[in-house]
Each structure stands twice: as structure tokens, then as C-alpha cells.
Amino acid sequence: MDKAAASQRANMTDPATWVDRYANDLYQYALFRVQQPPVAEDLVQETFLAAYRSRKNFQGLSSEKTWLIGILKNKVIDFFRKRDREIPTEHIEHKADTLVDEFDEKGHWKVGPAKWSVNPGTVYEQQEFMTVMQKCLSDMPARLSRIFVLREMEDFDTNQICKEMGISASNTWVMLHRARASLRNCLEINWFT
Amino acid sequence: MFDCKEVTRRVSESMDRRLPLYQRLMIRFHLKMCHLCDTYHKQMHFIREVSKCYAHASEKDNIPQCIMDAAARTRIKSVLQKQMDAEQEQA
Numbered sequence: 001m002d003k004a005a006a007s008q009r010a011n012m013t014d015p016a017t018w019v020d021r022y023a024n025d026l027y028q029y030a031l032f033r034v035q036q037p038p039v040a041e042d043l044v045q046e047t048f049l050a051a052y053r054s055r056k057n058f059q060g061l062s063s064e065k066t067w068l069i070g071i072l073k074n075k076v077i078d079f080f081r082k083r084d085r086e087i088p089t090e091h092i093e094h095k096a097d098t099l100v101d102e103f104d105e106k107g108h109w110k111v112g113p114a115k116w117s118v119n120p121g122t123v124y125e126q127q128e129f130m131t132v133m134q135k136c137l138s139d140m141p142a143r144l145s146r147i148f149v150l151r152e153m154e155d156f157d158t159n160q161i162c163k164e165m166g167i168s169a170s171n172t173w174v175m176l177h178r179a180r181a182s183l184r185n186c187l188e189i190n191w192f193t
Numbered sequence: 194m195f196d197c198k199e200v201t202r203r204v205s206e207s208m209d210r211r212l213p214l215y216q217r218l219m220i221r222f223h224l225k226m227c228h229l230c231d232t233y234h235k236q237m238h239f240i241r242e243v244s245k246c247y248a249h250a251s252e253k254d255n256i257p258q259c260i261m262d263a264a265a266r267t268r269i270k271s272v273l274q275k276q277m278d279a280e281q282e283q284a
Contacts, residue, residue, distance in 0.1 A: 028259040029251035107196030112229035120242035153248035177205035
């Protein structure tokens with residue numbers, strides 16, 4: 001073993017301690033994106049197993065947690081790709097059209113949004129808000145919550161989303177609008193009023 | 194002139210691409226006149242900010258807000274341990 005490899009291995013903790021050290025962080029990462037606890041748990045398990053198998057590739061350039069999150073990130077993307085293949089698209093698109101219409105026939109607000117006087121930097125630390133946010137995302141049609149996660153959590157731009165989801169740019173913007181409008185409506189009903 | 198429904202659609206689109214100047218001006222004008230759409234606009238940015246906080250929460254050194262179920266944790270530990278034992282036996 002050369003010196004560099006020896007130091008890389010020295011930076012890695014005992015894999016037997018990984019679950020205690022990182023399970024909650026990884027679980028949180030996955031849960032924010034997939035919203036379903038059993039799926040998040042499975043993805044975390046797959047991540048630890050994959051990390052163990054490929055532990056020799058750990059360069060030690062980033063922290064162990066960052067390395068594990070990188071593996072999990074790919075697991076999450078694979079999960080969505082697999083699910084997309086299994087759920088017929090037309091079913092999902094049809095569900096998207098059943099969103100509440102908040103406007104009258106002239107395009108004016110029927111009721112209008114309420115004022116939210118909270119700071120995003122502090123409200124996200126509240127367990128109850130997080131639960132509501134996750135419920136709102138999981139109640140959304142699957143492809144809408146996915147496109148929202150890609151844009152607002154993974155910071156994908158329009159081109160990346162088009163490629164990942166196999167849709168046009170204009171379809172991307174329409175779906176993002178629907179996702180945001182749906183989330184806004186849900187948060188307002190379940191949290192702000 | 195854009196109506197409120199159209200403005201909400203364009204506000205969302207402006208978060209994903211740079212709109213043509215004419216549309217940006219129309220939106221800005223509408224938001225000045227319409228407090229409901231102005232509120233909506235602020236809420237869209239609230240949603241973006243709070244999502245960003247969640248996206249990066251695990252990478253920070255904060256205590257995680259989501260705690261994995263104890264049974265799942267035990268199961269994962271045992272699966273990982275099995276893999277480690279299997280590898281040691283092979284070696």
C-alpha cells in the first residue's frame with residue numbers, strides 16, 4: 001500500500017460506526033426528496049452498502065459525510081428514474097389537471113393569498129412545518145413533486161430538467177408553476193391559516 | 194395587460210428563466226398595483242428559500258430534524274454487518 005492510499009484509509013472511520021454517525025443525516029437528505037419514510041430508509045441502506053463496497057475509492061478530499069451524501073444523491077436520482085418507468089405518464093399528467101383553480105373566469109383571484117409573516121430561515125427548523133411541507137409534496141402528483149425537488153432542491157436548470165425528465169422547456173415551466181401553486185395552496189391551508 | 198392568473202404563471206416562469214423585457218415590465222407594473230399578486234410573488238420566493246434550507250440541511254453540522262426509526266436503523270446495521278462479515282470470510 002503506498003503512502004497516499006494509507007492516509008486515505010486512515011481518514012475513514014470504521015464502517016461499523018457509519019450507521020450511528022450518519023444514518024439520521026442521510027435519512028433526512030433522502031426524506032426531504034422522496035417524502036416516503038420506507039423509501040428513504042431503503043435508499044440509506046443501499047447507500048451504506050454501496051459505500052462499503054466502494055470504500056477504496058474514498059479519496060479523503062471531502063468529509064466522509066459529504067462522500068456518503070454524494071452516493072445517496074445518485075441513489076435518489078436512480079429511484080426517481082425507476083419510478084418514472086413504472087408509473088404511466090398520462091396518469092400523472094391527468095392528475096395534475098385536477099389542481100384547485102384559484103381564479104375566476106376573468107383571471108382574477110377568487111380569494112387571494114394570505115400574508116405569511118414568517119422567516120424561511122427560522123420556520124424550516126420547526127418540526128411541524130417540515131411535516132406539513134413533506135405532506136404537501138407527497139400529496140402532489142409524483143412528477144410534479146419530482147420536478148419541484150429537481151429545481152428547488154437539486155438546483156437543476158431548465159435544460160437539465162428537460163433532459164432528466166424527457167420533457168420540453170415550456171412543459172417544464174408549466175409543471176413548475178403547477179407544483180409551486182399547489183405547494184403554496186397546501187401550505188396556506190395546512191400551516192398559515 | 195396580464196390578469197392575475199397570467200401574472201402568477203409568469204412570476205413562476207421568471208424564477209426559471211429570464212423573461213423578455215416587456216413581460217418583466219408588465220409583471221412589475223401589475224405587482225405594484227395588485228397586493229394579492231405581490232403577496233403571491235413573495236410567497237414563491239419564501240418557498241424557494243425554505244426549500245434551499247431543507248436541501249442543504251444534511252450537509253451542515255446541525256442536528257438532523259428527521260430521526261430514523263429505531264427498527265430501520267437496527268436492520269441497516271445488521272445488513273451492513275453481514276456484508277462486512279461476508280467479505281472478511283472471503284479474505
